[in-house]
Amino acid sequence: xxxxxxxxxxxxxxxxxxxxxxxxxxxxVPSWVPLSQWFTKQKIHLGLDLQGGTQLIYQTDTTNIxxxxxxxxxxxxxxxxxxxxxxxxxxxxxxxxxxxxxxxRLVVELxxxxxxxxxxxxxxxxxxxEFREQASSKPLSDQxxxxxxxxxxxxxxxxxxxLKKVLKSGADFSALAKEYSEDEGxxxxxxxxxxxxxxxxxxxxxxxxxxxxxGEVTKQLVESFFGYxxxxxxxxxxxxxxxxxxxxSHILIETxxxxxxxxxxxxxxxxxxxxxxxxxxxQVSFGGNTNExxxxxxxxxxxxxxxxxxxxRNIGKPVAIFLDGVPISVPTVRETITGGKAVITGNFNxxxxxxxxxxxxxxxxxxxxNLVSQQxxxxxxxxxxxxxxxxxxxxxxxxxxxxxITFYGFYGLIASIALLIYALINMAVYKLLPVTLTxxxxxxxxxxxxxxxxxxxxxFERVKDEKxxxxxxxxxxxxxxxxxxxxxRDGNVTxxxxxxxxxxxxxxxxxxxxxTLGLGVILSMFTAIxxxxxxxxxxxx
Amino acid sequence: MFYKIIQKRKIFxxxxxxxxxxxxxxxxxxxxxxxxxxxxxTIMEVRYLSVKIDNNQxxxxxxxxxKLENLSVQLTxxxxxxxxxxxxxxxTHQKILTVLNEIGDLEExxxxxxxxxxxxxxxxxxxxxxxxxxxxILLYVAWSFRKLSKVIKQGESWRYAFxxxxxxxxxxxxIVGFYAVMGHFRQMEFNSLAIAAILTxxxxxxxxxxxxxxxxRENILAQGGRDLEEVVNKSLNETIARTFNTTLTxxxxxxxxALFGGVSTRDFAFAMxxxxxxxxxxxxxxxxxxxxxxxxxxxxx
Numbered sequence: 001x002x003x004x005x006x007x008x009x010x011x012x013x014x015x016x017x018x019x020x021x022x023x024x025x026x027x028x029v030p031s032w033v034p035l036s037q038w039f040t041k042q043k044i045h046l047g048l049d050l051q052g053g054t055q056l057i058y059q060t061d062t063t064n065i066x067x068x069x070x071x072x073x074x075x076x077x078x079x080x081x082x083x084x085x086x087x088x089x090x091x092x093x094x095x096x097x098x099x100x101x102x103x104x105r106l107v108v109e110l111x112x113x114x115x116x117x118x119x120x121x122x123x124x125x126x127x128x129x130e131f132r133e134q135a136s137s138k139p140l141s142d143q144x145x146x147x148x149x150x151x152x153x154x155x156x157x158x159x160x161x162x163l164k165k166v167l168k169s170g171a172d173f174s175a176l177a178k179e180y181s182e183d184e185g186x187x188x189x190x191x192x193x194x195x196x197x198x199x200x201x202x203x204x205x206x207x208x209x210x211x212x213x214x215g216e217v218t219k220q221l222v223e224s225f226f227g228y229x230x231x232x233x234x235x236x237x238x239x240x241x242x243x244x245x246x247x248x249s250h251i252l253i254e255t256x257x258x259x260x261x262x263x264x265x266x267x268x269x270x271x272x273x274x275x276x277x278x279x280x281x282x283q284v285s286f287g288g289n290t291n292e293x294x295x296x297x298x299x300x301x302x303x304x305x306x307x308x309x310x311x312x313r314n315i316g317k318p319v320a321i322f323l324d325g326v327p328i329s330v331p332t333v334r335e336t337i338t339g340g341k342a343v344i345t346g347n348f349n350x351x352x353x354x355x356x357x358x359x360x361x362x363x364x365x366x367x368x369x370n371l372v373s374q375q376x377x378x379x380x381x382x383x384x385x386x387x388x389x390x391x392x393x394x395x396x397x398x399x400x401x402x403x404x405i406t407f408y409g410f411y412g413l414i415a416s417i418a419l420l421i422y423a424l425i426n427m428a429v430y431k432l433l434p435v436t437l438t439x440x441x442x443x444x445x446x447x448x449x450x451x452x453x454x455x456x457x458x459x460f461e462r463v464k465d466e467k468x469x470x471x472x473x474x475x476x477x478x479x480x481x482x483x484x485x486x487x488x489r490d491g492n493v494t495x496x497x498x499x500x501x502x503x504x505x506x507x508x509x510x511x512x513x514x515x516t517l518g519l520g521v522i523l524s525m526f527t528a529i530x531x532x533x534x535x536x537x538x539x540x541x
Numbered sequence: 542m543f544y545k546i547i548q549k550r551k552i553f554x555x556x557x558x559x560x561x562x563x564x565x566x567x568x569x570x571x572x573x574x575x576x577x578x579x580x581x582x583t584i585m586e587v588r589y590l591s592v593k594i595d596n597n598q599x600x601x602x603x604x605x606x607x608k609l610e611n612l613s614v615q616l617t618x619x620x621x622x623x624x625x626x627x628x629x630x631x632x633t634h635q636k637i638l639t640v641l642n643e644i645g646d647l648e649e650x651x652x653x654x655x656x657x658x659x660x661x662x663x664x665x666x667x668x669x670x671x672x673x674x675x676x677x678i679l680l681y682v683a684w685s686f687r688k689l690s691k692v693i694k695q696g697e698s699w700r701y702a703f704x705x706x707x708x709x710x711x712x713x714x715x716i717v718g719f720y721a722v723m724g725h726f727r728q729m730e731f732n733s734l735a736i737a738a739i740l741t742x743x744x745x746x747x748x749x750x751x752x753x754x755x756x757x758r759e760n761i762l763a764q765g766g767r768d769l770e771e772v773v774n775k776s777l778n779e780t781i782a783r784t785f786n787t788t789l790t791x792x793x794x795x796x797x798x799a800l801f802g803g804v805s806t807r808d809f810a811f812a813m814x815x816x817x818x819x820x821x822x823x824x825x826x827x828x829x830x831x832x833x834x835x836x837x838x839x840x841x842x
Contacts, residue, residue, distance in 0.1 A: 057659070100662050120631045373655040374631065381586075381650045388800065396797030400790045407786060439806055440734065443798045447741065447813065450791030451748075454783075457790070458752065461783045487755040490685050491748035497677045498744035502737060505670040507663065510737045517741065 010534050018421050021428035042431040046111075047438030047512065050386050052379035053111035054119065058369040060104045064132075065271045065367065071097075073366045074104040076277030080363035081108060081123055098507075106369060116376055124371070127356070129276035129364035130322040131307070131342075132269035133314050148256040159221050159228035159253040166217055166230055166251070173217070173232050173249060182227070183252035185326060191249035195237070197292070198244065200345070202330075205229055209248050227254040269320045269327065272310050276364020278303025282357045284350075285343070293353040295344040295360065304340025312336040323356075325368055389442045396446045397423060400453055408460050414535045415456040415528075422452050422527040429519060441512035448520025451495065455528030458484040477536050481529070488528070492521050543778040546825065547770060547833065553826035557711060560819075564718020567725070573717070574724030576732025579664060581628050581657030582611070585637070585649070588621035592645030597622060603640045607633065615728075621650065628654045667736045671713070674740055678747050679706050685751075689758055701758075704831035705750045708823035712746045713739055715819045716812055723808070734809040742816025745791070749784060749824040756780050757832065773829050788821045 023029055029039040048055055060077060062070045074097050085093045085108065094109040113119055162180050165171055174190025181187035198206060208222040212233035222229040235247040278299050285296040299307055310319060311333045320327040321344055329344045348356065401419060404412035426445060430437060463480030471479060499521065502514025577584055594600070597614040600622055604612060609626035616622050629637075634652060641647055679702045686698035716739055723729035756776035792814055799810035 057655075059656075059658070100659075117631055117635055371630070373659055374634075374652070375654075376649065376652040378648060378650045380648065392797040392800045395800060396794040399793035399797065403786075403790055403793060440737065440809075443806060443809065446794050446798050447791070450787075450794035451745070453790045454748070454787040457783050457786045461780075461786075465779070483759070486685075486759075487752045490682075490751040490755060493685075494678050494681060494747040494751065495744035497681065498674050498740045501670045501674045501677070502740050505666050505673075506737070507666075507733065509733055513737045513741075 007534055007537050010530070011538060014421070014531055014534065018424060021421075021424040024428040024431055025424060043434075044431055045434045045436045046382075046386070047436045047441070048109055048111060048375070048382075049377055049438050050382050050389075051111055052377050052382040053109065054113050054116050054377075055373075055375045056108040056110070056120065056123070056371060057373035058106040058108065058123075059372045060106060061368040061370065062104060064130075069271070069273055070104060071099075072273075073275065073277070074106070076275065076366040077369060078106055080126060080276065080365050081106065083363050084122060084126060085110065085119075105372075112379070116374075120371065120374070123369075125359065126369075127276065127359045127364045128322070128324050128366070128368050129279065129360060130366065131272050131274040131310060132320045132322055132327075133272050133310060134317055135270040152255040155253045155255045156221065156228060159230065159251075162251060162253070163218075163221060163230050166232075167219070173251075177249060177251045180253070181251040182254045183250070186250065187252075191232070191251055193248055193250060195245050195247050197239070202226070205231070205250075209233060209246060209250075210244070212246075212248070223255075227252055269322070272306070272319075274299075274303060274306045274310060275366030276360070277366040278306060279360060279364050280340075282360035282364075284353050284357045292345060293348055293350050295348075295353055295357045297342045297344065297360070299340040299342070301340075304338070307340060307342065308336060308338045385439055389439060393423075393442065393446055396449050400449055404453060404456070410540070411456075411460050411463075411536070414532055414539070415453065415460070417535060418456065418527045418531040419449065419452060421531055422524055423449070425523055425527070426516075426520060429523070430516075435515060435519070436512065438509065438512045440509045441516045444513040444516035445520060448517050448524065451517075452520060452524030452528060454491070455484075455488045455524060456532055458487055459528070459532065473540060474537060477533065477540065481533055485529075488525070492525055495521050543774055544781075545774065546777045546781070547774040547829055550826065550830040550833070553822075554830060557823070557826045561711065561714050561718075564714050564721070567718050567721040571721050571725040573721055573731040574728065575660075576730035576735075577625070577628075577653065577655055577660075578733045579660045579731070581655050581660045583624075583626050583628055583652070583654040585624045585634075585652045585654075586617070586621060587624075587641060587647045587649050588617075588619055589644065590646045590648060594620055594622060594644070599644060600624070600641065603644060604637065607636055607640065609633075609637075628656050630654075663733060663736075667733075670736070670740060671743070674743055675706060675709060678709070678743070679703070682747070682751070682754075686754065686758060689761065700832060701754050704828045705747050705754070707831055708750050708820075708827035709743055709746055711823045711827050712742055712816055712819045716742060716816045719812060719815045723811075729808045729811075730805075732805065734805055735812060738809050738812040738816060741813060742820055745817055746820030746823060749787075749820050750828040752783060753777060753780050753824045753829055757829075770833055773832055777825060777829055784821050784824065788817055791817050 023033065023039045024042050026039070029036040033039065060074050062073060065073050078095055078097050082093065082095045085095065092111060094107075094111075096107050098105045098107055108123065110119055158180075162176065166173060166176055174192070177187055177191025181191050183191075186193055198210070200206075201209065202224050204222060204224040208218055208229070209231050212218065212231065214233060214236060217232045218230055222231060230251040231248055232250070233246055233248045237245050237247075239245055280298045280300045280303070282298075283296050285294050286292065314333045315335065316333065318330045318332045321329040321331075321342075323344075331345075344356070397419065401412075401416040404415045404419075406412065408415065426448075429435070435441065459480055462484040463476050466476040466479045466483075496518055499514045499518030502510050503518065506514055594616060597616050600614045601612065604614075604624070609629070612624065612626045614622055614624050634654065638647075638649065682705045683698045683702035686701040689697045689701070717731075720729060720731045720735055724731060753776060756779050757773055760772050760776050795810050795814045795817065798813070799807050
């Protein structure tokens with residue numbers, strides 16, 4: 001193929017790319033154009049700052065989860081929230097996880113949403129369900145043992161003093177419980193544990209509580225795994241099927257375990273990987289013997305397998321069901337359960353059970369989440385920004401074109417055509433990739449216009465030099481391009497390095513800027529070198 | 542036939558030194574006015590639809606009962622107000638909306654509340670990204686100018702790499718100083734967009750330096766100009782038209798960004814413009830001068 005033929009072929013390729021980009025950019029492509037439906041389907045993806053909406057960033061608490069399973073747990077939380085948000089009827093929500101140093105975050109973007117309050121409440125209500133097993137004991141160092149023994153002695157002293165106060169005639173048990181009890185859940189209720197039957201509490205507690213008479217308080221401290229209890233029985237009754245039930249309150253002073261090396265009393269229970277993520281359904285049911293209302297859970301395939309494994313290795317030991325970080329039920333495993341079903345029992349009335357089942361059915365989180373950032377953008381600000389940035393883009397483009405034509409005449413015109421093609425291809429790439437357009441992303445694009453011209457300026461100055469040396473037409477253009485190349489390459493590579501770092505390290509705003517600027521640099525190499533050179537060669541006599 | 546540019550480097554260097562000194566003093570005396578993405582906090586903008594707001598005290602009084610920490614209220618041109626205070630939860634946000642609504646019908650334009658933790662992280666990230674970008678550029682320039690080591694003595698390409706880096710520091714200090722000055726007089730915030738501006742200018746400044754260096758490299762490799770000063774000056778003369786034109790087109794594009802109107806993007810555009818100007822300037826005053834620092838000849842092999 002001769003040189004000239006090659007140039008014409010390249011021109012056709014450039015024209016085809018331009019037409020293709022143009023069609024992608026047109027909002028409605030007439031139906032006689034092949035693939036018109038596909039072209040029309042390509043939409044611009046606007047960021048929250050341009051279309052209005054809400055961004056919520058949640059911090060996840062993964063402290064109880066072993067390092068290698070954190071990502072999976074956070075992904076699970078993502079899926080659950082996505083399901084919830086979809087259920088809420090938000091169009092095209094974007095939910096992604098972000099790792100920041102050692103922590104995982106969930107970024108929830110809800111475009112166009114008006115009622116932020118409701119959205120936050122809905123996500124915040126998502127229960128956190130976890131199955132935990134007893135932590136395998138790691139021996140404590142002698143010093144730690146000593147410290148804990150000291151701590152426990154002090155706890156015992158403190159508990160004894162409280163017991164004295166309780167036993168004084170006329171003492172207000174619930175006021176004392178409110179003041180001293182370290183069991184936060186019941187402490188706030190004046191120590192009230194509600195009605196419970198046998199099997200609901202740990203054995204030491206149950207024995208002592210059921211031995212009491214109505215209105216009586218334990219004379220001695222009751223020691224259990226959790227610490228020292230002071231128990232007062234208020235009432236007793238018989239259920240329909242003759243089971244004994246009592247209503248009691250307690251004051252708890254916590255102790256530290258001497259066997260397990262986990263300072264947080266809650267984390268004597270360790271993560272098993274079985275969480276709300278593997279939950280298939282939750283229903284209200286009534287316990288066979290007691291007719292107590294319960295929530296029965298059904299796991300999905302993965303959960304069934306996990307549950308089987310957990311129950312197998314914990315036969316004879318307790319497994320704790322944690323809801324929102326609190327153990328609500330600690331049944332002892334009697335046998336391996338392979339059917340993938342479990343029950344949560346506890347002090348629930350029928351209303352609570354119903355609510356719990358509903359909340360769990362809508363999705364339960366594997367990790368706790370905490371809202372750390374909230375951003376709302378009203379729809380009018382978004383519309384205004386779209387218009388302004390559109391105008392800014394056009395002005396930027398025109399200013400650069402006028403400047404180029406003034407300074408370089410015919411060459412400048414060629415560069416302007418190349419710049420227009422550059423803008424078209426860029427826009428098409430934004431639609432196809434897709435790139436989410438935010439204000440900072442558009443800023444990146446507009447600044448890349450200035451940079452895109454730089455390559456042309458470099459080339460034209462070089463071509464001028466070559467002409468000054470007495471070279472003509474094609475030779476001057478070829479040599480000019482060759483000489484300008486190293487500067488263009490080095491300059492663009494360093495800009496790409498910073499774009500890469502902006503994209504990799506940045507958060508939302510900066511990422512978008514880095515992405516469009518970087519894309520711009522890459523595309524401008526193509527248009528400045530291929531398009532400009534080709535047009536110059538064909539039309540410069 | 543050439544302008545004497547590099548011969549006047551003492552003047553250029555003096556100007557740079559004065560501006561840098563001024564920037565450092567501004568930075569020490571005034572410091573930066575960090576945005577909420579660094580410190581945590583809330584920015585909320587509202588616009589009143591039915592009543593005229595001509596005094597921010599009206600709004601401050603309404604918000605008094607909510608005890609918002611570090612509250613400041615600025616009126617905007619469009620019958621609205623921008624409020625800044627400590628980060629709050631959604632409940633407080635709703636309360637604020639309720640009491641502000643008591644003044645008159647309003648539209649909430651934007652609300653952004655952020656805990657301090659994310660800010661700490663951003664500081665870390667910003668620091669690392671600037672360091673990393675500088676290192677990558679250093680390595681790339683050294684690699685790209687390696688051929689010079691064949692003609693001139695070993696390690697010459699590192700001189701170019703460090704020249705590029707020093708002119709980068711020059712530009713970064715001036716932009717940050719610009720933020721300090723503008724923060725003091727015009728409430729301009731140093732936020733994550735400022736980091737983007739610095740990093741972009743970083744790439745842009747190196748681009749300028751490289752164009753100059755590229756010419757010097759070519760002239761050294763091609764012809765045997767014995768006097769380095771002469772070679773550098775010739776190269777500067779050959780690239781000055783390009784530096785001028787590119788800086789101007791880029792400034793045009795940046796001015797277009799300033800037309801966005803939003804406060805944050807406008808600040809960003811101004812900082813970029815300053816960066817682009819110092820970037821072009823430092824390629825002569827610092828980068829080119831550095832090659833001549835402490836030596837006369839070319840040290841040819």
